[in-house]
Amino acid sequence: MEINSYSTWLEVDLNAIKQNVARIKEMTGTEVMAVIKANGYGHGARPVAQAVVAGGATWCGVARIEEALQLRRAGIACKILVLGYTPPAKVPEAIEQNITVALIDPELTKSYLDYAHINGGTLHAHVKVETGMGRLGMQPADFPPFLRELADSNVLVDGIFTHFAGADEPHTGSTLRQLKTFNTLLAELDAEGLKPAVVHAANSAAIFNFPEAYFDLVRPGDIIFGMSPSPSIQLGPEFTQALSWKARIISVHDFPAGQGISYGSTYVTSKQEKIGVMPIGYGDGFRRIDNQQVLVGGRRVNVVGRVCMDQSMLQLDGVPGVKVGDEVVLIGRQDQESISVDEVADRWGTINYEVVCGLADRLPRIYKE
Ligand SMILES: Cc1ncc(COP(=O)(O)O)c(C=O)c1O
Numbered sequence: 550m551e552i553n554s555y556s557t558w559l560e561v562d563l564n565a566i567k568q569n570v571a572r573i574k575e576m577t578g579t580e581v582m583a584v585i586k587a588n589g590y591g592h593g594a595r596p597v598a599q600a601v602v603a604g605g606a607t608w609c610g611v612a613r614i615e616e617a618l619q620l621r622r623a624g625i626a627c628k629i630l631v632l633g634y635t636p637p638a639k640v641p642e643a644i645e646q647n648i649t650v651a652l653i654d655p656e657l658t659k660s661y662l663d664y665a666h667i668n669g670g671t672l673h674a675h676v677k678v679e680t681g682m683g684r685l686g687m688q689p690a691d692f693p694p695f696l697r698e699l700a701d702s703n704v705l706v707d708g709i710f711t712h713f714a715g716a717d718e719p720h721t722g723s724t725l726r727q728l729k730t731f732n733t734l735l736a737e738l739d740a741e742g743l744k745p746a747v748v749h750a751a752n753s754a755a756i757f758n759f760p761e762a763y764f765d766l767v768r769p770g771d772i773i774f775g776m777s778p779s780p781s782i783q784l785g786p787e788f789t790q791a792l793s794w795k796a797r798i799i800s801v802h803d804f805p806a807g808q809g810i811s812y813g814s815t816y817v818t819s820k821q822e823k824i825g826v827m828p829i830g831y832g833d834g835f836r837r838i839d840n841q842q843v844l845v846g847g848r849r850v851n852v853v854g855r856v857c858m859d860q861s862m863l864q865l866d867g868v869p870g871v872k873v874g875d876e877v878v879l880i881g882r883q884d885q886e887s888i889s890v891d892e893v894a895d896r897w898g899t900i901n902y903e904v905v906c907g908l909a910d911r912l913p914r915i916y917k918e
Pocket residue numbers: 584632712751752753754768769770771772778
């Protein structure tokens with residue numbers, strides 16, 4: 550069945566994303582900030598933003614101000630927090646577009662104050678606290694004086710947050726240590742009447758492992774897309790993977806024994822073999838490694854020979870009647886077989902996050918409601 554005119558494409562199940570967000574809201578009983586940076590974890594920022602809002606998310610979290618501005622241009626009206634670094638020169642746009650920025654450093658905040666003062670208006674901000682991730686954020690000791698300085702300025706601190714380094718590994722104790730540092734600071738700020746209104750910390754792994762880290766708002770990314778943040782966390786059937794990656798076979802040849810396949814002839818046919826071509830290569834975010842599998846005719850088939858930039862070859866002897874135009878599934882379900890993003894990540898020696906973030910822009914995204 551022809552569903553589109555593409556030779557390869559991604560299918561994104563927006564209803565799955567919506568249901569996943571609704572499930573997170575129900576699980577945590579808090580507001581949800583859907584983290585949809587890096588083009589919505591490769592799924593496509595705008596449609597994903599619409600789906601998470603439909604699922605009940607009140608915030609979107611992104612890494613860069615450009616991502617936030619892109620969402621505003623696309624008509625996304627919910628609250629948006631830039632979780633990473635915002636260049637001071639972008640402060641006027643953040644004010645104008647009502648985008649909340651993260652305060653990650655006292656010196657940088659002074660530049661934000663200058664820009665906000667010159668341009669007028671109020672810059673909304675959440676302060677980021679470094680409690681043990683060893684990445685961005687201010688030290689707890691900086692806080693009371695820092696927040697006092699900002700009182701009555703054009704920078705309105707309406708939130709405070711931290712990020713966990715190992716919430717998927719509860720046995721190490723690292724998250725509990727981070728939480729202790731964070732809670733101590735919150736108590737101190739509360740006692741001085743300086744505690745910002747919105748407190749948040751929990752990423753996907755913490756949502757599963759640390760209910761005590763829910764605070765006012767949770768900040769999931771991976772589980773929104775129905776992916777597990779770690780092999781140690783099994784998502785129940787109430788979470789659905791939103792992504793499928795498909796293609797059509799564009800060529801099939803019966804090669805005699807001794808035919809080298811692809812660059813370097815690293816695979817040579819040992820008998821007469823049916824070899825198909827799928828129009829996918831490392832230019833699409835596929836990996837140039839050996840031992841990969843895809844689904845054709847509801848069966849697993851091997852990718853043979855070197856993966857090229859735009860094509861890869863498939864050993865099709867096990868698929869009776871296979872022909873040009875047949876569907877290939879790299880991620881997703883075909884009949885009784887399926888390949889998860891995690892399976893691909895395992896083959897590639899990485900995590901599901903990197904697989905989806907690496908999907909090339911040139912892959913058309915087809916959205917299913
Ligand atoms: C600051 C921050 N919060 C939340 C998240 C969401 O993490 P996850 O996708 O593991 O839920 C990320 C993602 O890297 C992040 O950097």
